[in-house]
Amino acid sequence: MSIYYYLAAFLFCLGLLGTIFKKDLISILLCLELMMSGVALLFILFSKSTGFLGAQLMVIFTMIISACEVAIGLSLIIALYRKKQTIYTDDIKIITE
């Protein structure tokens, strides 16, 4: 059990750090997926240890919803790319104080 927990926590932290420190939007989206897979692993793990199957439902919904989120995110990136010809976060800051 514990090694899987560490793996899940590692995946989650890797994704979280990636979303904070990465500079291009595609990588940020990938890191988001990494976070979600870490969480999904955690749910499976706890579902096995507590014996409550409802949490596996949670995993399926997590996967579906994160796929939707990434689809929306990609389409927004494309919309912005058509305007600015870049996907780097430093170049697309328009709204400021």
Added chain:
Amino acid sequence: MYLNYLASISRYIPELLLVMLMVGLILIETTYANDDKNKRYIFITAISGLVVTFISLLLNLDGKSETIFNNSMVIDSFSTTMKMIMVLGTLGAYYLSTISKEIYESLKTEFIIMAIGILIGGMILASANNMLMMYIGIETLSIISYVMAALKKNDERSSEAGLKYALYGGISSGIMLFGMSHIFGVIGTIQFTGMAANIAKLDHTQILIMMPSFVLFFAGIGYKIAAVPFHMWSPDVYEGSPTPVTTFFAIVPKLAGISALVRVTMIFFSTASPLSVMWVGLMMVIAALTMTVGNVSAIGQKSVKRMLAYSSISHAGIMIAGLVVLNKIGIQAIVFYSMIYLFMTLVAFYITNIVQDKYGNDHFERFQGLAYRYPYMAIMMSIVMFSLTGLPPLAGFVAKWNIINSLLSSKFYTLAIVLVLNSVVSAYYYLKIVRLMTLKQPESTEEIEGFGFLNQFIIVAMTAPVIILGIFWDSVMNIAYNAKLFIP
């Protein structure tokens, strides 16, 4: 089993009506040509559909509180009241979208279709009774919001707002899920039913695991409310998206988040335990920070829309402050505050949008001398601004008074003082608009087309509750008093 589901569906009619309305609007939209300006049937269908939903919610209000769909949703008068407020907010934002020039003519139908989608998400969130429904509600709310913020697809600011919203939203929902998984791992169920007994059984180590888990869990809801550590997206998104969308965001997702937060708080923490002490402390800090940061940041703004965004952050802080007392008085104060907040926000955004449509931007200077050209509108804006500040005899005062009353009745003196001091700070930037409208001369004498007779009438009609409820507030307070939270 099947009869059980039928009985559940009979309590779930408002949401089903909205789903049918959404699908129906998509179908009606296909019958129009792409550049058709006058989509009259969509307007009629949307307005009448929302009104019918409101009526069916009203009919649901008196029924007994119960859980439906195998304990996954709970229908009680609290959630029904919050849903009614959300439906009214959608109606207001929809009418604004039809008169606004901010949204392209061809995308106006899209606005209401997506708004109804978000409303459905908010309704799921308001009556969620397990973690799965709560997550689905938040994501239904969020995913459509991302698209809606980017509605002006040829405007890079709008696309940027949508992208920022999507990234922040994805990260915070991931963090929330991480917290949820740990809560599940400790308690062993995702159902909220009978949670108080489960909490009472925890031992010392388990409580230590639960504390950070709940802080992480709060990230997801706090992001929807724009509570302070998670508020960074809010001003940018509010400024970048078209004004009707901003109006909608300031009302529906925020109130849905507040009602989810109230439910979570009352389910997990209404019994005394170390966890509830931790949560009350956390909520106190967050409420104080949210109010203060919102108000202080609003002071230096040039754009009225951004100022209203920060002010809506601070109002969310005031609503969270009503939560720390963990009893019925606080919940009633929050429900009452939401009702008043709805009208004040709608009027402020209506007038801002109409002025902005005329001049192309929404800086404070555009309001100069409005009192000389459109005195009624200037009076309405001033009334709303005074009410947002919280001056008697307007409704905003009563709403704030109720929150402070609930705080004082449970001896949270520090938070009450912070709240009052924040009202003083907020007076500075709210009254700046009043000063510009009355004391400065107008820049130009051109007519503002948006202020036609009908629109002026609607704005006056929406301001009327702000004035009337400031004095005769007991009838509405009764509605809030009857909004009882049902904890299964």
